[in-house]
Amino acid sequence: MKSKVVKLCLRSVMFLVAISLLSGTFACLQAEEINWGKELKNWEGRELRIIMIADPWVDAFAVINPEFEKLTGARVTVDAYPYDGTHEKQIMVGAGRSTDYDVIVLDCPWVGEFAEVGYVEDLTPYMKASNPEVVAWDDYLEAYKTVATWKGEITGMPFGAYHVLFHYRKDLFGEAGFTPPKTLEEWKKIAAYFTNNPKYPGLYGTALNYFRGAPIGQAWFEYIWNVGGKPFESNYPGSPDPYADMTPKINSPEGREVVQLFIDMVKYGPPGVTSYAWDERATAFAMGKIATVSCWSARTPLFVDPARSEITDKFATAVVPPKKGVKSVPPLGGWVMGINKFGVQKDLAWDYIKWFTSIPIHKKFMKAKPVGGPPSRYSAMLDPELNKMFPWYKSIYESAKLTYEDCRPRIPESFEIIDTIGLYTSKAVGGELTAEKAMEEAEKKIKSVLATGGYYIRE
Template identity: 30%
Template structure:
């Protein structure tokens, strides 16, 4: 990656891209694109908060320091409604066949890129939230894969042994996006939904008995987590699993691929997976969905070159190459590759879940107000984890404040 300069100051045949750490996985493939097109790529890999800050600074000021931004799923509605990014429908109609579009996972395309019937980005990585666990430790202890939240409690208690630096379960508890995202994934997996029934009723459900039960479990899991977990980001959770210190790690499939790589993980070949724990075994499983797309800055003067890169990045050939690296392609053809399924066996379950409608993309609603929701919820959940308030108090405060945000945004709350 080269020294960063504002996109508009670079040569005409160059583009600047800003994304989170998962975008670094495309770096080895970029020379292919540069040789094929003559377009130089300046890839900037930044921490999650910095991608948010840089993109919003660019959009609000009307500049183009990056031509392409990685777009978290929860930013879609905000970016679309405020016209921050280029609408892509005409370019898609011009350049992509229906057969090509049909190969893209419908859940990924609809959730990551479409807003009110229009397309504002193209999906880059489809992330599915699963429960990863140490199959070897479970087998040795005579345990089955956890199905319910109570199962997680029991297995965590049995497998925690601080004397050997082994802990039962690890979750992010850091204030903000880490604890908010992982709590909502746990709540969704247990059958909850943050909003009652949008667009008819946007009332938040954090004051429900189900939300309280989930948060009580979530906070109690600190007993079975490594020291310092109260400040853990999801990256800390991933490292703890990779280094063999954790028995269970609910996480996105992009992190599951890191557990499976022997060059990076001491637990490669020892990890099982299942759906997120439920309140009762009788409930149908739900797979929370997230991921990233790529969008073109509406102020970029390099729309065609940016679109050329996006077409390349989301093409069948490149998605198959990326599937072997990150296990999170957005195409059926890549997920169904035998080599990909051998490396990351959960992808076959993901294909089935997509076809059976078990994937839930709005576990973090994509409406423009969500960033405010995440800030409120992330603060109150962290306070509960720190013991500053009870779980019930945290959820009550969050529910009241989020209700006000949603009402102020003009949505019905009943």
């Protein structure tokens, strides 16, 4: 007990020291007013078009962009679509050599795909020609820098890094005497306790991503690391080349364990949980229907918005729990801003990107109403003011230290691989196939996709 208290105190002191050191390092950057008049050109009469995901923070762009419009004279238009639609339209922009969009906002698993086919610019020359204090590349976590880079080329500037955080109802946990679960086994017990408990009518334990396609496919990748598995032979944290040997390990005991986890957790979810995706889960948690939810940090601000949440001051966050005996690997995701290779306003696009991702504007992005963006820079993540406003930043920082940048493959075939795993996991959850058969079928399909792509696969 005593050693636990000492450990806790030490961790808190270390966290505070880290905050003061790192925030001190970048304090000068934040305090210094960037002379935007010098950094940005006059783009009077031009229109900059951005294509991106309609995630919760999309409205923050409308709040911040007028400042850029005032500085440069350019008009900024944002076209936002749902997840699959964003990918589809962005590929069509590239395939059609379209000049319709200047800035293309990419999810990290798509980075390899867009870089390989040459639909986005390498940002390295742009960065080199810019003021390093504006770009502040070293202010990003190593993992974010890796996520934005493909074969030595920088495909986009990170601005919306996501971490999967464990969200729980601190009021209910306090009442029931629970602490945030340290293992998946503990989480299951807690979820079971809150489900159909007469003390908590209408409350359920949790809700996983079950909707077919990317939602459940991505969720499979969120858990594979946390049960001690890996999707491909050389794809694991610390691997020198995550894509060197792409022999699938989908149909492994761990892969099947993830599927079984999805099947087991259905009974702790609200009716119809098998049709839930990201939004439905966030809504269920915000409406007080579920006691816990493991979801992307980009949705956390929704839970403190009184207009959308009934649990504004009743929840807290923690690092996602792994299987007992396995080190937690909190999934990393998020968005980077790239320049359309075929665009005709590349300098304007770069001006916008460097402005939007700069330290002071990034901080404004976090604070924007109604829902701000997630922190992607050390300076934002460790900023005392932001930490006070958004208490979950501490969990983000803790997660960021444990994360793995290639936790979802970033190769051109990623979308198809994730969808395929999603399809077969969904089949197993629906009872069409057993967990074993589902992973066997998924592995067979994925092997064929990888073979077409020319990857090294051991027989």
